[in-house]
Amino acid sequence: xxxxxxxxxxxxxxxxxxxxxxxxxxxxxxxxxxxxxxxxxxxxxxxxxxxxxxxxxxxxxxxxxxxxxxxxxxxxxxxxxxxxxxxxxxxxxxxxxxxxxxxxxxxxxxxx
Amino acid sequence: xxxxxxxxxxxxxxxxxxxxxxxxxxxxxxxxxxxxxxxxxxxxxxxxxxxxxxxxxxxxxxxxxxxxxxxxxxxxxxxxxxxxxxxxxxxxxxxxxxxxxxxxxxxxxxxxx
Numbered sequence: 597x598x599x600x601x602x603x604x605x606x607x608x609x610x611x612x613x614x615x616x617x618x619x620x621x622x623x624x625x626x627x628x629x630x631x632x633x634x635x636x637x638x639x640x641x642x643x644x645x646x647x648x649x650x651x652x653x654x655x656x657x658x659x660x661x662x663x664x665x666x667x668x669x670x671x672x673x674x675x676x677x678x679x680x681x682x683x684x685x686x687x688x689x690x691x692x693x694x695x696x697x698x699x700x701x702x703x704x705x706x707x708x
Numbered sequence: 709x710x711x712x713x714x715x716x717x718x719x720x721x722x723x724x725x726x727x728x729x730x731x732x733x734x735x736x737x738x739x740x741x742x743x744x745x746x747x748x749x750x751x752x753x754x755x756x757x758x759x760x761x762x763x764x765x766x767x768x769x770x771x772x773x774x775x776x777x778x779x780x781x782x783x784x785x786x787x788x789x790x791x792x793x794x795x796x797x798x799x800x801x802x803x804x805x806x807x808x809x810x811x812x813x814x815x816x817x818x819x820x821x
Contacts, residue, residue: 600751629809638797638813639752646806654808686751690809695801696742697809699751 599623602687602700609677609707617672617703619687627690628670629697630654630662632683639686645670677707710735714798714812721788722820729783729815731772731798739802741765741774741781742809746795755783755796793819 600621609615619628626647631639641654643662651662659681663671674681684704688697715730733739740759744752756765761776770785781798798812 631811636813639811641808641810644808652806688752688809690807692807695740696754696757697744697752697799699753701749701751 600689600698600700602703606704611678611707613677615674615677617685619670619700621668621689623689623698625689625691629688630672631686634683679707682707710802710810712798712800712810712812714815717816718818720818723790724787727785727788729796731781733779733800735800735802737802737804739800742799743772743783744797788819790819790821793817
């Protein structure tokens, strides 16, 4: 089983719908991240959490929200999806500062 | 703020050619530097890292040296294979940025047989 699991792997949704992307990890890491990948733009940070009670905005948080339900779970929500949120979304975990990040396999979201 | 700039792709090489992918960074502190690789349909995985100046990270024939004087961390491989075709991301993690990992835009590599 993967250490970092994202669900769903693929999703097509309509404009205006609310959608939640889920991430769970078995690495026991406190730090969790949500990134968005777009062609030519690399990975951009949406939100991050350094422990269960900590939530921080990244560089592109507008239109998104997150919930850290437990150390192992970090969900990303799009309250009202719009087409320019069509992208590949990645969840990642990190043990401590300056160490390697571990990624899930990604969720491909299409908003039509 | 912290940032990473890497060469635009795609880079297309023939098998056994020499590879260089340039990466430079901006950081106010002393970051750790990373190269991640993304194979088709997969998430990113760590390729190599270096945590202080003059350190050389290496893995699977790839190397990169942390150059503080030029704020660079260029990725090199002496002889690429078709299986190296992937997207490569340079990244940093810095105390000033709260140790978030900041990524470059990625460079796609195609290796032809």
